[in-house]
Amino acid sequence: xxxxxxxxxxxxxxxxxxCRDLSVEFEAGQxxxxxxxxxxxxxxxxxxxxxxxEPQAGTVQLDGMALSAQPRRSIARRLGLxxxxxxxxxxxxxxETALLGRHPHLSPWGWETVxxxxxxxxxxxxxxxxxxDERRIDTLSGGExxxxxxxxxxxQAPNILLLDxxxxxxxxxxxxxxxxxxxxxAQEQHKTLVMVLHDLNLAARFADHCLLxxxxxxxxxxxxxxxxxxxxxxxxxxQPLRMVSDNPPAWLPE
Amino acid sequence: MSSARPATxxxxxxxxxxxxxxxxxxxxxxxxxxxxxxxxxxxxGTEPWRTIVLELxxxxxxxxxxxxxxxxxxxxxxxxxxxxxxxxxxxxxxxxGAAVGALLAMLAGLSGAALGGSAFAGALLSTVLVFGIARRxxxxxxxxxxxxxxxMASAWGALIAFIxxxxxxxxxxxxxxxxxxxxxxxxxxWPALSILLLTLIISWVLARPLNxxxxxxxxAITLGVSVRPLRAILYLLAALGTATAVTxxxxxxxxxxxxxxxxxxxxxxxxxxxxxxxxxxxxxLLLIADTxxxxxWAPQQLPVGIxxxxxxxxxFLFLLLRTRAEVHA
Numbered sequence: 001x002x003x004x005x006x007x008x009x010x011x012x013x014x015x016x017x018x019c020r021d022l023s024v025e026f027e028a029g030q031x032x033x034x035x036x037x038x039x040x041x042x043x044x045x046x047x048x049x050x051x052x053x054e055p056q057a058g059t060v061q062l063d064g065m066a067l068s069a070q071p072r073r074s075i076a077r078r079l080g081l082x083x084x085x086x087x088x089x090x091x092x093x094x095x096e097t098a099l100l101g102r103h104p105h106l107s108p109w110g111w112e113t114v115x116x117x118x119x120x121x122x123x124x125x126x127x128x129x130x131x132x133d134e135r136r137i138d139t140l141s142g143g144e145x146x147x148x149x150x151x152x153x154x155x156q157a158p159n160i161l162l163l164d165x166x167x168x169x170x171x172x173x174x175x176x177x178x179x180x181x182x183x184x185x186a187q188e189q190h191k192t193l194v195m196v197l198h199d200l201n202l203a204a205r206f207a208d209h210c211l212l213x214x215x216x217x218x219x220x221x222x223x224x225x226x227x228x229x230x231x232x233x234x235x236x237x238x239q240p241l242r243m244v245s246d247n248p249p250a251w252l253p254e
Numbered sequence: 255m256s257s258a259r260p261a262t263x264x265x266x267x268x269x270x271x272x273x274x275x276x277x278x279x280x281x282x283x284x285x286x287x288x289x290x291x292x293x294x295x296x297x298x299g300t301e302p303w304r305t306i307v308l309e310l311x312x313x314x315x316x317x318x319x320x321x322x323x324x325x326x327x328x329x330x331x332x333x334x335x336x337x338x339x340x341x342x343x344x345x346x347x348x349x350x351g352a353a354v355g356a357l358l359a360m361l362a363g364l365s366g367a368a369l370g371g372s373a374f375a376g377a378l379l380s381t382v383l384v385f386g387i388a389r390r391x392x393x394x395x396x397x398x399x400x401x402x403x404x405x406m407a408s409a410w411g412a413l414i415a416f417i418x419x420x421x422x423x424x425x426x427x428x429x430x431x432x433x434x435x436x437x438x439x440x441x442x443x444w445p446a447l448s449i450l451l452l453t454l455i456i457s458w459v460l461a462r463p464l465n466x467x468x469x470x471x472x473x474a475i476t477l478g479v480s481v482r483p484l485r486a487i488l489y490l491l492a493a494l495g496t497a498t499a500v501t502x503x504x505x506x507x508x509x510x511x512x513x514x515x516x517x518x519x520x521x522x523x524x525x526x527x528x529x530x531x532x533x534x535x536x537x538x539l540l541l542i543a544d545t546x547x548x549x550x551w552a553p554q555q556l557p558v559g560i561x562x563x564x565x566x567x568x569x570f571l572f573l574l575l576r577t578r579a580e581v582h583a
Contacts, residue, residue, distance in 0.1 A: 050476055076478030083472050089337045090468045092523055100466055104478035108459075111526075156477060 017217035036213035101155030274541030326536025329510025350410025351380025377497030435506030435559030
């Protein structure tokens with residue numbers, strides 16, 4: 001099992017302080033939700049966790065070793081990111097796109113094997129794109145592209161999945177299906193999930209840990225039971241809330 | 255991608271190259287028979303056919319193939335590097351630099367190897383300038399690189415206009431021909447062929463990472479590609495290929511932009527297939543275009559750039575219209 005952890009992390013974007021002196025252990029089997037208003041640095045934090053940018057201070061460690069000291073290929077076998085958006089400049093088919101996830105597992109000279117194709121098709125089936133192998137991606141809808149991006153990440157099969165707004169573009173049914181699929185994988189295969197979510201109620205239902213970014217460097221991290229309190233959330237979003245359900249907890253904006 | 259379709263594609267392209275080569279050797283101011291060509295190639299044959307085949311037509315055919323292959327390969331690489339389907343080998347100002355070098359050499363009354371050397375130096379100077387300026391910000395994004403290249407190309411364009419204005423009358427025709435793209439008799443193909451082989455091998459090794467880079471830098475990094483060194487290598491390979499092609503044949507337009515797209519439309523989206531296929535298709539296009547260029551209007555020789563456009567554009571439009579129809583069907 002791979003372990004991701006951060007020690008005394010300090011991250012800035014321009015003049016905004018995302019976090020200061022933040023230390024968290026993301027354990028196997030845990031599902032984390034990162035919550036906060038627009039522009040508080042949720043994506044930036046996620047990108048720091050995957051090594052796309054260097055923190056101002058502190059370290060990100062994967063399996064006890066600094067991320068910056070490890071080769072990208074080796075990182076990619078254990079740690080994967082679902083980006084917030086995908087831009088397609090060139091034509092490709094659904095199967096070709098999902099197969100890209102196998103890249104870190106193949107030798108530099110290797111071609112995708114029958115087994116790699118099987119893994120990609122399984123992932124496509126899991127997100128409801130079974131039999132779409134030869135469809136061109138520029139003919140897909142926004143939600144279908146989103147599910148394809150998730151399938152590529154599942155084909156990559158890392159132990160730690162960082163997801164930037166995974167429910168973007170998805171309809172209600174597919175939002176629930178996707179989060180069920182991911183949390184089932186986390187439990188059965190002891191994977192770690194870290195998701196940026198905008199839907200408070202989805203976070204409360206599927207995550208067991210939360211990381212609240214206030215946008216002034218203050219961060220509140222811990223189990224959902226202790227973190228997700230109505231006054232805390234009202235301060236987080238600068239928005240009065242009314243709790244409408246206890247189990248799972250759910251809120252409506254006033 | 256299924257294995258049957260790339261195989262069919264490669265067989266078709268190889269046949270096209272062979273047909274192009276046969277045409278280049280057989281057709282000309284003196285028409286040769288197949289037997290004479292084969293005898294000459296085998297080391298036998300009689301004069302003057304032997305000299306025509308081995309010293310005139312074969313080197314010229316190989317030069318045309320190299321130029322086409324290099325431009326198509328450079329185009330495919332730059333399109334990924336800049337993540338822009340509209341990129342062609344000249345977008346980074348390489349051909350402008352080469353043209354300034356060549357025109358200055360012509361002004362100085364140089365020809366042959368000195369002219370080629372001057373063009374190559376101009377191409378490399380432009381490459382180094384664009385790379386250096388684009389990198390100064392630390393992070394050279396595709397947009398920054400593209401903008402720098404376009405600005406540099408405009409600067410070269412102004413210099414070219416200046417040189418053409420002050421150049422003596424008797425130099426003008428040669429200069430214009432050089433810039434329209436023109437394979438000249440007596441060009442030595444071996445340096446270009448070796449560079450073509452070298453750039454193809456290196457870029458083919460990098461072809462799978464290229465598939466990822468084509469999907470975006472973020473995706474490539476998180477799937478395990480070291481993007482910075484990869485982009486530097488891509489840039490150098492494309493620049494070296496373009497500089498070599500431009501030195502040999504001037505700015506032959508169109509090949510580098512259209513050939514990779516043509517092949518993508520034909521289904522070659524995987525760069526492990528696209529790169530070698532681009533070399534073969536670009537080489538074949540220039541072989542055929544050059545043969546037509548020196549025979550259609552004989553004894554007058556047309557600039558080969560006119561022919562690449564005349565052949566390529568209808569083929570490309572046909573494929574484009576056909577694919578659109580399929581998508582809507």
